[in-house]
Structure formats: structure tokens, C-alpha cells
């Protein structure tokens with residue numbers, strides 16, 4: 168069987184192919200639990216109104232779904248048709264516009280009081296020029312006083328992708344292999360496996376991903392260059408010292 172049959176990687180590198188169909192079931196959606204908790208805290212603290220959000224790299228729409236239960240509407244952008252399909256299924260009864268587009272250049276022609284981008288989406292952008300472009304684009308979509316909340320992995324955080332993990336049960340067998348390339352500060356990850364279909368047969372998929380680490384100093388520069396004058400960064404999971412933190416939560420205000 169030709170490789171492309173089970174890879175189906177539409178669009179540029181890091182666009183999710185068949186993996187999109189298994190993303191939630193394979194447990195990656197669990198990250199949204201922590202994201203949502205943190206975001207809810209900020210929304211309550213800063214009393215975001217109107218309740219409108221744009222989620223860049225919205226994936227399968229899990230964050231938007233949870234926010235919809237708290238009265239939010241708005242938009243999601245992702246360049247993987249597979250991820251957008253999943254998001255459309257989940258969000259069919261609520262008011263969100265979904266766009267299959269690159270977050271670095273998407274133009275939604277409207278502004279939001281809240282923009283988000285979570286779980287390695289920024290680390291998937293492979294060049295500095297494009298990251299810069301994305302941060303500017305996110306700011307462009309914020310109304311005056313709006314907040315851009317996102318996380319990113321430092322090179323130290325990206326290193327955690329190194330290694331091999333196997334998960335196996337009656338329904339699936341998944342092999343995840345990552346290699347960290349120190350001099351480039353990036354991890355190359357392959358996720359492949361077999362997932363049981365309704366007819367009892369197993370379907371093979373394979374996904375290649377690249378995660379590029381971004382230092383706190385680099386990110387501060389990107390934010391400054393984009394015109395953000397006020398921003399704060401802290402370790403995502405605990406109140407880590409920044410130089411020990413692998414995943415950094417950032418809040419930037421327009």
C-alpha cells in the first residue's frame with residue numbers, strides 16, 4: 168500500500184492528517200482541561216466582554232465547545248481540514264465560525280476581546296519570520312484592550328518530546344517516537360498506529376510533527392515587535408521560575 172494512503176497529510180508540514188480523526192480519542196484532548204481551567208480564571212478576573220473569542224489553531228474545537236457553555240461565541244482557525252471537520256461536528260449546535268486557514272495569514276475581518284492559541288500550535292510554526300507574522304496577526308484580530316492568551320514550549324520544553332511511548336489496548340496501538348535536535352532546538356516526532364474501526368478492522372495512520380522551541384527572550388521580542396506593550400509570562404503548570412519552565416503561559420494586552 169503506498170505511504171500516502173495512511174499518511175494523508177494535507178497542506179503544509181504539521182497539518183494533521185488522519186491523526187485528526189483520532190486526536191480526541193487518543194487522549195490529546197486532556198490538555199484542554201488545564202487550558203480551560205486557566206482561561207476561565209483569566210476571563211473571570213478580567214471580566215471579558217462581549218463574550219467573544221478567536222481560537223488560533225483551534226484543533227478539534229474542544230476549547231470553543233467548553234467556552235460555548237459559558238456563553239461565548241466567535242471563531243476558530245486551523246489549517247488542518249481533518250481537525251476543522253471534527254470541530255464542525257462538535258460545534259454544529261452553537262454559534263462559532265470555523266476557518267480552514269493558516270493562522271499566520273488568516274484575515275477574519277473582525278476584532279475580538281479575547282484571542283487564544285494553545286498546546287504547541289505556535290511551536291509548529293517553523294520559521295521565525297512566520298512566528299513574528301502570526302503574533303502580529305493575532306494582535307490585528309484584537310479589539311482595543313483585548314487579551315491574547317497562549318502557551319509555547321521553550322527548547323527545554325520541546326526536549327520532553329524525546330523518547331518512545333507505546334499505548335496499547337483493545338481499540339488501538341499507538342507508537343510515538345521523538346528525537347530532539349539540540350543544535351536546532353527542535354523535536355521531530357512521529358506518531359503512528361492502528362485504530363479499530365466500526366467494522367472491527369484496524370486502520371493504520373502516521374503523522375509527522377515538528378516542534379520548534381522558542382526562548383522566553385525570543386517571544387518577548389516577537390511581542391514587542393508586534394506592538395504589545397504589556398505582557399506577562401509564567402510557567403504553565405506551576406508558578407515555575409521562567410528559566411525552569413518548559414511550557415510558558417503568556418498573557419498579552421493590546
Ligand SMILES: C[S@@+](CC[C@H](N)C(=O)[O-])C[C@H]1O[C@@H](n2cnc3c(N)ncnc32)[C@H](O)[C@@H]1O
Pocket residue numbers: 181182183195196198199202223224225226227229244245246247250268269270271284285286287288291292
Ligand atoms: C497540538 S494541536 C492543538 C490543538 C488545540 N489548540 C488544542 O489545544 O487541542 C496543534 C494544532 O495546530 C494546527 N496548526 C499548526 N500550525 C498551524 C498554522 N500555521 N495555521 C493553522 N493551524 C495550525 C494543527 O493543525 C493542529 O490542529
